[in-house]
Amino acid sequence: MQLLGCDFSSSPTRRKPIVVARGQLCLEKRSVRLDELLHFATLDGWSEWLTGDAHGTWVGGFDLPFGLPRELVQALSWPTDWAACMDFYAGLSRAQIREQFKAFCAARPVGGKFAHRATDIPAGSSASMKWVNPPVAYMLHAGLPRLRAAGLYFPGLQAHQAGAPRVALEAYPGLLARSIIGRRSYKSDAAAKQDEARHAARLQLLAALESGATATGLSLKLGADQRQSLLHDAKGDALDAVLCMLQAAWAAQRHAGGDTLYGLPAQMDGLEGAIVMADLSDFA
Template structure:
């Protein structure tokens, strides 16, 4: 089984591409075979249509909080209908609608969250800046739908191409990581480089959260530490989460038996947390 970990951006370009870590599981070893950079939407859409079998962990929210969807009167009968509606709105209207919705809510509760966001301590997908995960949803989810991939629990598609929501930050915290990345050059310091080195070492050694050991060429492993943005390492952390899901097996790939089919669920987030 080909496995992928995808560090996503809502505006791919040469300076900030979508980073893909490709690998496979061999016994108790996770082999990282390649790091790819996708610099535009065409490249990402082509990637999604690669023939299977493959399973990918994608670092962006697949769904929206049901509370917000209901409040806004958006389609709630299915994930596909909700995603199609958001796509039809376009970025300007989507942003304006979420800005107005946020202002309509009580101070301290401006952002509605999904159940999985609470469990994984991830940002609300209604957030549009720092980081713009709402825009990541708007750019990512419609492309998953258009590509016909299979999203367990959300949307039935080509079962040889499986997409699951990953969150590298969840695994990094479980590995005891301190701050390890920053896109701002002046904040890319030795302490963060050392933190990346420690994460890579822990992945190579294995842990209760990663029941297999990371292997790769020296070139790939060096890149995980060298890339101060953390994009390469985040792609590999998402790859690890994808491998964990694959090890759990179909049809649910380790996701909870039930979760909200509008909201989605992050690999490894504890149900009921």
């Protein structure tokens, strides 16, 4: 079974590209083999690759939000149907998004400025309405319309599609990384922070992934050159793509066992979406 993992950027460049990890899930051996890492310096290049005919069937984990908080959507009187809401959102400019979200936050008390989706808190992810540090609202705005245009299937957000050839799931690499190394930092875009401690954290992270001693229950199969590339990727973009691929593998396992939601919770909000492997039991 083919897998994808995507570390996304809403404004990619050659120095900070979108990175896609492509691999294969072997259910019998409970392993995931990394085949290649692809780099895209433009959104158009990434979109064209997604819509290509040569990639066959796959399950993909994408590090960008697939929805907005219901509380925010209702406060702004936007459509509460997911597809209609995402169509409306895609039609706004970044300036319009920032203006409306800032006005929403301004009316709220300190410490509770942002609305959160039910999945954000258990996953430890940023609110999908944040437009700075990190700008995940812009990631949603730039990425999701392109995923939808590629004809992908979004479990839990669309009507069930049996045998869908290309499945898109919301992933968050920090969730899987923290389950292994806690809150230790393993990456930084700032050269001054690319230190030995983060290198050691990546080493521990890779060792756990390769041994299969993680929440996925799957071992990561790497070549020697691939291992060194991931270890020395101080920005962590390629490693994050691999973590997303492993989250997609966990979901694909669940689907192979008969779970039509690919491991997403049955009680997930069909407007907000949910992050793969995030525990929503407290929100049932």
